[in-house]
Amino acid sequence: MQLFLKVTLSLLEGLSTTLQIFGLTLLMALPLGLLISFGSMSKLKIVKYPIKTLIWIIRGTPLMLQLITFGLGPGLLGFKGVNLFYAVIVAFVLNYSCYFAEIFRGSIESIPKGQYEAGAVLGLTKRQVFFKIILMQVVKRIIAPMSNEFLTLVKDTSLANTIMIYEITWNAKRMMNSEHILWPLFYSGAFYLAFCGILTLIFGYIEKKLSYYKV
C-alpha cells in the first residue's frame, strides 16, 4: 500500500510536468500555427516557400530527433546551461504549430469561395469576412482533426523523458528501476488513458455545441 502511494505521488508529480508541456505547447502552437498557415498560403513566394520548407522539415523528421536537437544541440555548440524544459517547449511548439498550420490551411481552403464572395458583395473588408464569416466555419471543420492532434500531444509528451524531463513516463521508469517492479509502467498508461478520456469528452461536448449549424 505504501509502495502504491509512493508510485502514485511520483506519477502525479510527473503529471504536473506533462500538463505543463501540454498546456504551454497548445497555448503557443495554436496561434503560431494559424500564423504559419497564413504564411503557407501567402501569394508572396519569398514568404510561402521558406514556410513550406520549414513545414516539410518539421513534419518530415521525428519529434524525438527534434527534442534531442533542441535539448542537446546548444550544449554541443558551446552554449552552457540551456534549460532543458524550455528546449522541450520550443521543440513541441515548433513541431505542433507545423501540424496545426496544415490543419488550418486545409480547412480554410475548404471553405467555399462563395462564402468569401457573399461577404465581399455585401461590402465587407477582407478582415471582416475572415473573422465574422470564415473563422467560425473553420473552427467547426478543425474540431475532428484537432482532437486527434490533442490526443497525440498527450502521448507525445512522454518523449520528453529522452532528454531527462521528469514527466509521467520518466517517473514511472524511475520507480520500475528503483523498486524492481513492472506495474508502474501500466499504471502510467492509466494516467494517459484518463487524460485522453477527459479530452475526448470535452471534444464531444464542443462538437455537440456546434451542431446547430452545418458547413
Next chain:
Amino acid sequence: MLEVKNLVKSFGKTEVLKGISFSIKKGDVLSIIGSSGGGKTTLLRCLNFLEFAESGTIAVNGNVIYDGKEKDKMSDQYIREMRLHFGLVFQSFNLFPQYTVLKNITLAPTLLKTDTPENIEKKALELIEKVGLSSKINNYPCELSGGQQQRVAIARALALNPEILCFDEPTSALDPELTGEVLKVIKQLADQDMTLVIVTHEMSFAKEVSDYIIFMDNGVIAEQGTPQEVFEHPKSERLHAFLQNYQS
C-alpha cells in the same frame, strides 16, 4: 441609370466578354439569357466587382464607377464602396451557415454601421416578412429548404439598399417545385420598380417580368430587345435555335 460600355474580359487566352454594351433605366428589369459558357455570369460578376474587366466602363447614374484602364489603381476601400451600388443573389445562395436568418440579414448593415442597431433589425424583420419567412427568423440556414434559403439571400441583399439588384441564375440550384416561391419574390420586386438584372434560364419568367432582354452568345450580345421582339420574333439563327431548345 446603368450604362455598360465595351466590357472586355478574358480568362487566360479565352475571351469571355468581347465588348459588351447596354444600358437600362431606373426601375427596369433586364434579363440576360443564353446558353452556358456564353459569358452571362461573368458579366454579372464584373458588375459586382468580383471580376475585373480589362477594358470598358461601367457607369451608374451618369458617374463612371469602373474603368478597365484603371483597374489596378482602385483601392480596396473604393471597390467596397462601389460594390454597394449593386446587390448580388447567387445561384448557390451562400448564406452564412453559423448565423440565424435574422443575423444573416443584419450582419453586413451592422458591420458597415449603416444605421442604428434597432433600425437595422426593424428593417431586417420587414424584409423577412416581405419574402414570407417571418416564422423562420431564428432558424439556421441548414434548417431551411433551398427556396427559403434563396429568399433569405434576397432579403440579405436588399438590406443594404442596392440601387441595382443582380440575380445569378437564382433558381438553377432549386428543385422545380421550389422555383415558384423565389420567382414570386423577384416578381414582387419588379412590380415595386426595383432595378433588376437577372441571369436566368426561366424563359417564361423572363418573358413575363422583363422590360428588356439580352441574348448572349459566345461573349457578345447576339440579340437584344423587348421580350416580345426577342421571344416572338427572333432574328438570328442562334437565338432561334436556343429558344427552340427551351420550347421542346
